[in-house]
Amino acid sequence: MNLDELRTFLAVVETGSLVAAAKRLNVTPSTVTARINGLEEEIGQKLLHRNKSGADLTSPGFKFRRYAELMVQLWGQARAEISLPRGFEGVCNVGLDFDLWEGPGRRFLDHVRAHCPGVALAFWPGEQRMIDRWLAIGLVDIAFCHAPQEGERFASHVLFDDELILVSREAMAAPLMDASYVYVDHGDEFRRQHAAAFPGDVTSALVIASSDWALDHLLRNGGSGYLPRRHVAQALDTGALHRVGNAPGFRRRVYVVENAQTVRPWGWYASALAAAASH
Known part of the structure; x- marks a missing residue:
């Protein structure tokens, strides 16, 4: 399994056909077919129903889609962290409930940009179930959300x-x-x-x-x-x-959920969090 196969699978799902996916990816339809065949062979399941009118997800394909999306996202995050421009000391990946950009999300960003120029930020907006999953797999380091997180890895604090x-x-x-x-x-x-x-x-x-x-x-x-x-x-x-x-x-209670081990060495974090919580 490789990223090209995953991206091709997602392109077919999003466009609805192998031909449209080939145009989006700027490859030939035969390349798309070969990648999908290779992916299905590795998975051991048919992921797509293919017909003249397009392509639809099978039941295994429907289940596999979210994992494919996460793997592509994680790869993008890994590249972003590893290829930080010179002068940056690290990156903070923030999960954010859609309704919490206005207020805590914006204040957190403004504070870090003004006072912590060596820290790069990546914001991932989503609903609660998506944020829970991102925290569980380590896609985000902290999250502003409406539900605390259970588990030894996480610390949850009431923001306001x-x-x-x-x-x-x-x-x-x-x-x-x-x-x-x-x-x-x-x-x-x-x-x-x-x-x-x-x-x-x-x-x-x-x-x-x-x-x-x-x-x-x-x-x-x-x-x-x-x-x-x-x-x-x-x-x-x-x-x-x-x-x-x-x-x-x-x-409605607002929480910040942290990966406790990740945020522990961040000397800049406490003041940024205080800014996010201020009114």
């Missing part, structure tokens, strides 16, 4: 509690859970808190699992929804959004 508040483009004296309400999905704990606070049926024609996307939608189209205060602070200050009166607030 996000305050989730109900906001709307139009001033409202009380929550109005009608068709204009946007259900912003902030995870399991939020779902429980929300159900307890609003035990009746909540009419929502739209569910968005991203604070950034939900904020954009509210600003462009109106309506109301629960968002982190740090996401909407500027919009509240300018009057573009309003906090809904008499609406309950919720909290």
Whole structure:
């Protein structure tokens, strides 16, 4: 098994055909076929159903895809770490929940760039299950996320509690859970808190699992929804959004999870983490 075979397999999956993959990779279709055949021979399973209309994953191919993606990612990370430009003392690979760039992710980056110029950074955005896997395989050294990590290799610390508040483009004296309400999905704990606070049926024609996307939608189209205060602070200050009166607030805990052995010798890390946690 080699990287060319893995990249070719992923290109076929992403483009849907061997011919399209050949064009993307700038090789001949026969080369693509040979690489896929070689990979399947090594795995001992058919990974793709091939037909005139294209190629689809088999059940073994579906399972193998995520491993292929991880192997290609790990190779890219290894190259990045080994080929650091002269003058850099190391690299910090950061896993980041999509909603945590605004705030801790950006503050961490700004601090390191301003005060630790010898440290290179790589950011990997993803949802919680992806971050858990990246931590487990060592793809990331630290992660800003919403769930602590178990295991002796990891240390989990509470960074802060996000305050989730109900906001709307139009001033409202009380929550109005009608068709204009946007259900912003902030995870399991939020779902429980929300159900307890609003035990009746909540009419929502739209569910968005991203604070950034939900904020954009509210600003462009109106309506109301629960968002982190740090996401909407500027919009509240300018009057573009309003906090809904008499609406309950919720909290969502933010953690930093570290590979304890990796971060131990980093003299710069404590101050960067303090910057990430500041408000």
